[in-house]
Amino acid sequence: MRGKDAPTSRPTSGLASSPEPQDYEIRFVPSAKRIRVEFNGAQIVDSSRAIIVHETRMPPAYYFPADEVRVELLHKTDFQTHCPFKGNASYWNLKVGDQVAENAVWAYEEPYREAEKIRGYLSFYRNKISALYEGDEEAPLLVTDVRGMHGNPLANWLLKEAWKASSSAELAEQFFNFLRSTGIPVARSTVIIPTLHPQIFATVLVWREDAPGVKVVSEPHDILHLPRFADSPFALIIRGAGGVRRRIEDPDCKLDFPVVRDLRNEGATDYVAMPFRFSDGQISVMSLTSFSNGGFGTAHLGQVYEVLPMLGRVFEVHALRRTATGLLEAYLGRNTGKRVLDGLVKHGDSEQIHAVIWFCDFRDSTPLSNSMGRSAYLRHLNRFFECMAGAVLESGGEVLRYIGDAVLAIFPIAKSADDAQRAIDDGAQACERAIGAAKLAADRIKAMNDKHPDRPPLRFGIGLHLGTVTYGNIGIPQRLEFTVIGPAANEAARVESMTKELKKATLTSAAFAARYPGRLVSVGRHPLKGLEGDRELFTLPD
Numbered sequence: 001m002r003g004k005d006a007p008t009s010r011p012t013s014g015l016a017s018s019p020e021p022q023d024y025e026i027r028f029v030p031s032a033k034r035i036r037v038e039f040n041g042a043q044i045v046d047s048s049r050a051i052i053v054h055e056t057r058m059p060p061a062y063y064f065p066a067d068e069v070r071v072e073l074l075h076k077t078d079f080q081t082h083c084p085f086k087g088n089a090s091y092w093n094l095k096v097g098d099q100v101a102e103n104a105v106w107a108y109e110e111p112y113r114e115a116e117k118i119r120g121y122l123s124f125y126r127n128k129i130s131a132l133y134e135g136d137e138e139a140p141l142l143v144t145d146v147r148g149m150h151g152n153p154l155a156n157w158l159l160k161e162a163w164k165a166s167s168s169a170e171l172a173e174q175f176f177n178f179l180r181s182t183g184i185p186v187a188r189s190t191v192i193i194p195t196l197h198p199q200i201f202a203t204v205l206v207w208r209e210d211a212p213g214v215k216v217v218s219e220p221h222d223i224l225h226l227p228r229f230a231d232s233p234f235a236l237i238i239r240g241a242g243g244v245r246r247r248i249e250d251p252d253c254k255l256d257f258p259v260v261r262d263l264r265n266e267g268a269t270d271y272v273a274m275p276f277r278f279s280d281g282q283i284s285v286m287s288l289t290s291f292s293n294g295g296f297g298t299a300h301l302g303q304v305y306e307v308l309p310m311l312g313r314v315f316e317v318h319a320l321r322r323t324a325t326g327l328l329e330a331y332l333g334r335n336t337g338k339r340v341l342d343g344l345v346k347h348g349d350s351e352q353i354h355a356v357i358w359f360c361d362f363r364d365s366t367p368l369s370n371s372m373g374r375s376a377y378l379r380h381l382n383r384f385f386e387c388m389a390g391a392v393l394e395s396g397g398e399v400l401r402y403i404g405d406a407v408l409a410i411f412p413i414a415k416s417a418d419d420a421q422r423a424i425d426d427g428a429q430a431c432e433r434a435i436g437a438a439k440l441a442a443d444r445i446k447a448m449n450d451k452h453p454d455r456p457p458l459r460f461g462i463g464l465h466l467g468t469v470t471y472g473n474i475g476i477p478q479r480l481e482f483t484v485i486g487p488a489a490n491e492a493a494r495v496e497s498m499t500k501e502l503k504k505a506t507l508t509s510a511a512f513a514a515r516y517p518g519r520l521v522s523v524g525r526h527p528l529k530g531l532e533g534d535r536e537l538f539t540l541p542d
Helices: 113-118 146-151 153-160 168-181 221-225 233-238 258-266 298-332 334-341 365-372 374-394 420-451 487-502 510-515
Strands: 026-030 035-039 042-047 051-055 061-065 074-083 087-096 099-107 121-124 131-134 188-194 200-208 214-220 244-246 270-277 283-290 350-362 398-403 406-413 460-476 479-485 506-509 521-527 534-539
Touching (some): 026 113, 074 099, 200 221, 214 221, 270 298, 283 298, 350 374, 350 479, 374 398, 374 420, 406 420, 406 460, 420 460, 460 510, 487 506, 487 521, 506 510
Parallel strands (some): 460 506
Antiparallel strands (some): 026 051, 035 042, 035 131, 051 061, 061 121, 087 099, 188 283, 350 460, 460 479, 506 534
16 A cells, blocks of 8 residues: 555665575475376376475475366366465366365466466365375375474464464564564565444554554545555455565566555565455455565565464454444444443343433424435435434534434433532533534534535434433343433433424423533423423523
8 A cells, every 4th residue: 555565764774685594495396206186086187297396384285287187177266365485376166077176276377486387387285186196106185284383483473472462553563573583574564454344444554663663544445446555456465366576676576566666766675465364254464575685585475474374363353353342333332332342241231320311303204204215315314313423422422322313312421429519510511512512413404404405404303301321231132232211311302302392403401401501591391291290491592
């Protein structure tokens, strides 16, 4: 993403031509034996020109010349994987008769320089074919040597240290600093993690070896249409196009991305962008940039590539927590969402709170919904919510529910039972915030109506009451809702219903007026539906 991987100043302390660790290697060895592959009773390949690829801690992989494979039995899929030193792998299903082995065959159609020897070759997953013969003997099914993973210092670090990080930013900072401590010449990195959020497309972590900490950026969905993302390697990778490797110091390096051109101008030598997947298949991306002579060696990238699935799972834990927090805030509200995350999740979990209760209603909703059409009415209703709920949130309130065309919100009053004066002051402040929200909402409604004179005007009523409510989970264990209930919440709704009869946009109860430090005007005593006796109501001065 341009501007994230390519800051304007060059690092102050790049690593000079770091020696590669001896722990990780990849070798291409011509097979001395005739190799055959069978699937569902059919011979798929019979070759004396196979190449055996030996990669550290991986079972040997046999690659066969494509012209010796029965390609009519292969059906290409959209699936891809990425290896930072072999390139992007394409995949094929293998079908014989009615039996299909999905993504059983792969090839590096445009391999990187280190893997040029297997250009034009195909390989088969040993566990997806029926048999593989070396000469006349069937080769055993070998698996990855998991015990040998501890030879990779990055794996040891992930097992012992990664879990201690309290956030994805802290995890990224510690991981990249550890890479440098092991001799991997990384100078910059960007990690992009798509996020399930109505406003945020992805969380971006930007690390530089010459700057403290990790910069965290929440990119909105609009970024999908901006050139800095659309023209970057990240856009291609997130859409499933594999990874990107550019040896920037090579004279013939392909300068096909703005970030690569920028990095070359700054003196970078190597750039790698690799995908890693979460358990649900979501693709995230990690880029590595080097300014050292020679850039990254095969062993450097091999060690990173080997632990990337494990690292991805740790990032996923933090991402899931961040997603849960974001969704709870978006659907329940900041304070309510925090209560749920803090453990108030059981049926009946609740607490008594003192609060200003806000109830507002959209006027003329039934005739408008009948006359405007469904889509137009929904847009009209959302404009109303934008004015009302937006004003509540900006004034420090908490939107709890959208009840059809109405909004239920609260302005909590801090618990100050041990200090009577503090309780009075907190109540006054909550009332001031609620009145401020009502005025802000009215201003926005007027502005919205002035902006769209061709549309039916938005009209509303707001009722405000102060009292004690039960704040917690209601419903049934299979479907809960976190809200406020009790006589005070009902009274706020009854106060709002009087705005139609008294033709006032905002009305408050006497309990609210008694705590509000500003001026309110009495509109007399009136009966409220379902409540005994008459109640004095108040409104804002003209």
